[in-house]
Amino acid sequence: MPPKRSKEEIKKLFKSFDNGNGHLSLAEIDRAVTHYYPELGSNKKAIMRAYKAADNGGNGFIELKEFAKLIEVLGYYDDLSKKFAQFDKDGDHRITFNEFKKGFSLLSQDHLDDNYLKQEFNNIDTNGGGFILFDEFCMYMANRQHDADD
Template sequence: MSQRMNKAELKKLFKAFDNGNGHLSLAEIDRAVTYFYPQFGTNKQAIMRAYKEADTSGNGFVELNEFGKIIDLLLYYDDISKVFQQLDRNKDKRISFEEFKKGHEILDIEYDDNVQLKQEFNSIDTNHGGYILFDEVN
């Protein structure tokens, strides 16, 4: 999947995803991604995030004019999901502060102190649940 498809390529791919009604539901997108791009097909969180963000009209469907965005977003959220899964050491689908801190150490990202790191963690933890969920990561 290329992030830089021309309009003709996007239209052709859109038609391959579409059931013929001119717009894509989440089910159509999920089915097509699983079929055409199996490397993304198992990453349901990335598909859902891309679908929600690409639906800029808010009508519950991805239209042809929104389709290029979903292609880019699938790649983006798949990458984020991979990092998220690496940080989620205990596989509970959320990142604790300790996992977040360990991730910084593994990636060799320097931080001044735990206070600064905790502030960064809290800025990502938008629901203030004490964990970072995939839906909170951008």
Template structure:
């Protein structure tokens, strides 16, 4: 959603998300609205969760109108990242093994083909050292390397 909405348009969409009309959005309301309004994003639960957490700048567990425009931008940003993540996650287990990483490392903009270079890159991204790249680790790497343009 590269096109910026004006404040009135943001308020109109916010009101659609705000099912109970209390002026703040819970994760459940966001999830429900995404399913109804953005069905192409609905299956990307990790992306929705990541956008929700990143947009909640007040850290109160809710998205208010001031945070809402950022939420919409982040939903689309993390959706794009999740699509890349899914391309790498060949077996669909929501984590990228080293074998999957080797097959698709070019999608992440990683140069080099030697096993040593690729293993070092994999280990750098796998910050919890679990032997797999998780979506959160993938997002951290993407932000650090500017894999996709992060919304302002």
């Protein structure tokens, strides 16, 4: 996980990521993360999710004011990606109900019945596709964290 950095370090790191135009594209971020954080560089799902989370302006670029968040959430999404992979036993980048049921013990010590787990699965599967995708999993985990913090 990238360490906490001072404002000055963030500015310096931003300049090292930037191609000189004052904002970062996904390609610049991907290239720089691979270079500066090789342990995260192969995790494209985490990079994409961090990029989306940090783009507060919604313009498709990461500005300096958004960059600290990008660096902060890279490690978080890398951790979630690893947890997702523990559920996704067949490696097809989606979680079936059976995989969810088997993997739920990673999230909870409680033994929960199938009806509750099916309802939880359906709540996470926001697009109704019958699978939990990485973005859906991230939203679920963020909501769990938010609820735990309250």
